[in-house]
Amino acid sequence: MTRHQQPPLDQSAAPYAEALIAHRDRDGLRFMIPGHATGQAGGSDRLRDFLGARALELDIPQLVEGIDLGAGNAFDHARELAAAAWDARTTWFLTNGASQGNRMAMQALAAIGDRVLVQRSCHSSVYDGLVMSGATPEYLFPESDPDHKIAHGITAEAAEQALAEAAAAGTPYAALVMVSPSYFGVVADVPAVAAACRRYGAALVVDGSWGAHFGFHAELPESPTRQGADIVLSSIHKLGGSLTQTAFLHLCETPHASVLEPALEAAYRLTESTSLNSLLLASLDIARSELATGQAAMGEALEAAALLRRLVTDASGLRLAEPDFLARPGAVAIDPLHVSIDVRGRGITGPALKTALSRAEEPAFVEIAAPTAIVALIGPRGTPDVAGLLAAIDRAAPPQAAGSGPAPAASAPLPAAPPPGAQLLTPREAYLAPSESVSASEAVGRISAAMLAAYPPGIPNAVPGELLTAELLAYLRDTAKLPGSYIRGAADHAVTQLRVVRR
Ligand SMILES: Cc1ncc(COP(=O)(O)O)c(C=O)c1O
Incomplete structure (x- = not known):
């Protein structure tokens, strides 16, 4: 649904979720799927105990008049609001994650051309999409961080050079596929890469899975949808607040949009179920509304992240890894909701500490570990107990006596990877x-x-x-x-x- 079609764009509304509630409240006789007999006599007590009666009652199938069927239905309105919230031309609700979105995007790029330039460290779903599309990829290697032993993003200079060389050779790329932010929250220079793509006629796909919240608060980086990308993936279940497995694919208003739009619609049909889960869809509708109107809640989450950073800075044997990340070529910002804590000074590796935290009697669960660090994520409406995390780290890896040094595994140098072999088959x-x-x-x-x-x-x-x-x-x-x-x-x-x- 394009954002230009219907006038009322009140982002506080969640029309699809509200239509589900209205439908449930009509309390009609149900002689249709789903077979768990929602709201009827009988049905599965076990499932009801597990999920709660309300979740079952709101598990409403597709093609119901007013919800997602008929002119001006609530689902179309929800899509329009989502597109407007990201300034996109069209937004697809995905119930198979950003993985589905990457597969859709790769498939749709075939409508522009066969040669695609791909950030080598893209998510596996990009490679799955290349299998589906049959495209011939060439690769841009991301910046590798020899100290923390992780991959960051691509640089705009490397993108420009690769695009220019391909154009000069008469074999221009149809598209460039990049990731920003990285799993560690490192933001790449999307506007500069987008400008380079525009110069060489290539479409730009930004897998923004880890930055679903970008653009929704003055202290957050901007969304790639407003930075010149053609297609942007937002894995809303990550840091956008929806249920696991949900994501948006945004198509932006760019010169490639009219070709990509029908191709994405076809790819959506290729990858999506015909029985979308209403709870998942409604969670996207509500998360979009809360992101678009939830500056105060996001402000609290940002404050919690800032407090965690202060506590880490003050703690003996811990430091923020982020200044190191920002010093790498191509890194222009760090997502404030990703807090990367260098734990080498506690004589432990990131994976060992992550495991110890999860196994502790009073457990704490962090998202990622690098050899040198752990990464704590703060949700967009979260005010977690950040002091509690510091206490858990202190229990699992107490400050060391001065001079005992970092863990050997954390300080071992990473061998340089040899170049990949020639691509003989797609x-x-x-x-x-x-x-x-x-x-x-x-x-x-x-x-x-x-x-x-x-x-x-x-x-x-x-x-x-x-x-x-x-x-x-x-x-x-x-x-x-x-x-x-x-x-x-x-x-x-x-x-x-x-x-x-x-x-
Ligand atoms: C960069 C990136 N893109 C896409 C995905 C897939 O997202 P989803 O889990 O929503 O399918 C992931 C998953 O972690 C990811 O890290």
């Missing part, structure tokens, strides 16, 4: 090809059927369709031996067997 061709499992020595010179990424830092070293070189396999096997390291996508921890395309 991800789709590799996906469709018959594959087999071979030993590591037999895998040299073969085409990988799997995505392999050494953690840390988690940048894919081999993508399906790429040649496995001796150098790459040695690196993967050596990295797997390091404490705390593993190879995502490998059949076994020691990387003795690899899945390759059959000859």
